[in-house]
Amino acid sequence: MTRAVWGSRQGFILSAAGSAIGLGSIWKFPYVTAQNGGGVFLVLFLAMAFTFGFFIMISEMVVGQISQKSPVGAYRYFGGKVWSIVGFIGVLCGFLILSFYSVVGGWTIFYIVNSFDSTFLTSNVAELKQVFDGFIMNPITPLLYHGVFMAMTVGIVLFGIQKGIERISKLLMVMLFLLILVLVARSLTLPGAFDGVYHFFMPDFSKLTAGMILEAMGLVFFSLSLGMGCMMTYGSYLPDENNLANSASWVIGLTVMICILVGLVIFPATFSLGFNPTEGTGLTFIVMPAIFSQLGGGQFFSILFFFLLFVAALTSSVSLLEVVVSFFIDEFHLPRIRISIISSFVMLILGIAASLSLGIWKEHTFFGKNIFGLLDYMTSNIMMPLGGIMVSLLVGWIAWAAVKTRLVNSGMPVFKLSVMKVFCRYVAPLLILVIMLQNL
Ligand code: TRP
Secondary structure, three states: OOOOOOOOHHHHHHHHHHHHOOHHHHHHHHHHHHHOOOHHHHHHHHHHHHHHHHHHHHHHHHHHHHHOOOHHHHHHHHHOHHHHHHHHHHHHHHHHHHHHHHHHHHHHHHHHHHHOOOOOOOOOHHHHHHHHHHHHHOOOHHHHHHHHHHHHHHHHHOOHHHHHHHHHHHHHHHHHHHHHHHHHHHHHOOOOHHHHHHHHHOOOHHHOOHHHHHHHHHHHHHHOOOOOOHHHHHHOOOOOOOOHHHHHHHHHHHHHHHHHHHHHHHHHHHHHOOOOHHHOOHHHHHHHHHHHHOOOOHHHHHHHHHHHHHHHHHHHHHHHHHHHHHHHHHHHOOOHHHHHHHHHHHHHHHHHHHHHOOOOOOOOOEOOEOHHHHHHHHHHHHHHHHHHHHHHHHHHHHOHHHHHHHHHHOOOOHHHHHHHHHHHHHHHHHHHHHHHHHHO
């Protein structure tokens, strides 16, 4: 069986950007930035994304490209059997992330559907919180939406790389950019919008803390889809001649641009209407509807916003499922259609448990966390950083000769290469270890 390849360079870049841009950029980024003092955090996030994020992304892509394998095979190709365990952890991580990611994906559909009537048209935040909590804790409704979201994800992955992921990513990513520009225009023209812009951009370095540095690094991981072999899998569908440094810069540039645009929607609107941006996880699902209720045409903008969140989440969930599917295809030569359906079914069930753990199963906790919290914690704070350390070590110490040749041929300047080597050998593993230890 010949390996699937991307149809074009733009197709690859947009698909990888589609994976990166998701709930991380649109839901997590604004509230984490708000909680960490706005501008200072933005500076940190940008600095990390373009150094740390850049080198790890290239590392993942190049390992996938040279080996032409998804994570398990890719690690085995360079490091032998023992290293393939790292790939397994990545696949497992994909299973676990997608289970709860799809639950939140389902919430976005619920919010689109209900934006069509007046359920959310109130500026009473307490009431909106009640609607949100009532919904996510309900034992039935969120499961149905979770099922719909998962079904859409499989529906795309079934069609494979070019006809499924690449085609849908091109369409949805372009749509996402246009939608977000409409929302930015609306938000920036609100009275008093400038206060929000100021808070978002103006770094106040007196607020800088060590915790923020760690927080920024964690967000860079999650929002650039790094550390579990996702970019490795996408890289494995690349033909030889791709200029990886350039592609990675594009993916990071696009993701960061979306983060900034989302900030320019959320901060001006929040400040203009006198809400508190440090609301936390509720910023999107609770405060945004309150904001829309106060705008002319709020219902329209609400549908637009949640649709955008849904689109972004969908192209990310597709990338997570692809890691798992690609593993079964590479290792066991199973047919794509069958394995897509089977693995998403397992995730569906695990996701049901995650969703119920927010409501009727609240009492069942492990290490003080419900199932949803546990899945999130284990993947973001343990498995992904571990994956980041391992890919850096692999590239820096074991695969360096091959990686170097490949990157030189694809036009990466010698200076950048030497920085990358030091980074992968020492800086990244040590830095990530520090985040992990801090988080544990
Ligand atoms: N980056 C996506 C987001 O921001 C989530 C995601 C997709 C992801 N694939 C991943 C996170 C792989 C970690 C690893 O929503």
